[in-house]
Amino acid sequence: RKEVEQDPGPFNVPEGATVAFNCTYSNSASQSFFWYRQDCRKEPKLLMSVYSSGNEDGRFTAQLNRASQYISLLIRDSKLSDSATYLCVVQRGDSNYQLIWGAGTKLIIKP
Amino acid sequence: DTGVSQDPRHKITKRGQNVTFRCDPISEHNRLYWYRQTLGQGPEFLTYFQNEAQLEKSRLLSDRFSAERPKGSFSTLEIQRTEQGDSAMYLCASSPTSFYEQYFGPGTRLTVT
Numbered sequence: 001r002k003e004v005e006q007d008p009g010p011f012n013v014p015e016g017a018t019v020a021f022n023c024t025y026s027n028s029a030s031q032s033f034f035w036y037r038q039d040c041r042k043e044p045k046l047l048m049s050v051y052s053s054g055n056e057d058g059r060f061t062a063q064l065n066r067a068s069q070y071i072s073l074l075i076r077d078s079k080l081s082d083s084a085t086y087l088c089v090v091q092r093g094d095s096n097y098q099l100i101w102g103a104g105t106k107l108i109i110k111p
Numbered sequence: 112d113t114g115v116s117q118d119p120r121h122k123i124t125k126r127g128q129n130v131t132f133r134c135d136p137i138s139e140h141n142r143l144y145w146y147r148q149t150l151g152q153g154p155e156f157l158t159y160f161q162n163e164a165q166l167e168k169s170r171l172l173s174d175r176f177s178a179e180r181p182k183g184s185f186s187t188l189e190i191q192r193t194e195q196g197d198s199a200m201y202l203c204a205s206s207p208t209s210f211y212e213q214y215f216g217p218g219t220r221l222t223v224t
Contacts, residue, residue, distance in 0.1 A: 007149070013152050032211045034211070041200075042218075043202055043217050045215070046213070047218060087153050087154075089153075091211055095167075097166075097211070098156060098159065098167065099156070100157075101153030101154045102153050103152050103153045104151075104152075
């Protein structure tokens with residue numbers, strides 16, 4: 001079993017719709033969680049950290065469920081520019097610096 | 112703040128040649144990471160520096176790979192006797208000591224022919 005698992009997609013979503021991704025992780029000792037966005041043939045860019053209480057940044061909402069060991073990302077009112085691959089990232093449980101990366105979920109927003 | 116930079120952006124080399132990549136992290140960041148990424152996969156951890164000390168190296172990394180960060184600023188990643196399987200995007204990231212968030216450079220795309 002992979003340490004971080006994501007549905008690879010692609011998710012084909014009409015512009016303006018709401019879309020949600022989940023990501024599961026295997027190490028219950030993990031303490032820090034992130035969502036990164038990666039455009040085709042570009043570097044990953046930090047989208048948001050995920051806090052225990054959940055957090056929101058504009059149209060983006062991230063949630064953490066420690067009991068079930070998953071994190072989620074919700075995108076509201078999706079824009080064409082949201083088309084990208086979204087990478088779920090989890091701090092390795094036995095490390096205070098190493099991150100484990102999911103393979104990403106591809107999102108395609110259609111006009 | 113100019114962000115993380117990497118050089119070269121693209122490298123094409125023949126199998127068996129040695130290549131070296133450079134990474135300049137964000138100036139106040141103590142931590143520096145190297146990753147490798149292939150199509151359809153997330154970044155795969157290669158190695159990590161805190162200042163000039165290399166604190167961890169992936170078990171997946173063969174002896175053909177070596178990295179340095181001699182003065183705790185820029186870093187180099189060398190691949191000796193390249194193989195076709197080394198073709199990938201090599202990403203460098205940096206972060207401040209107190210945070211886990213990592214900031215990436217644009218990557219070096221290596222093609223081994």
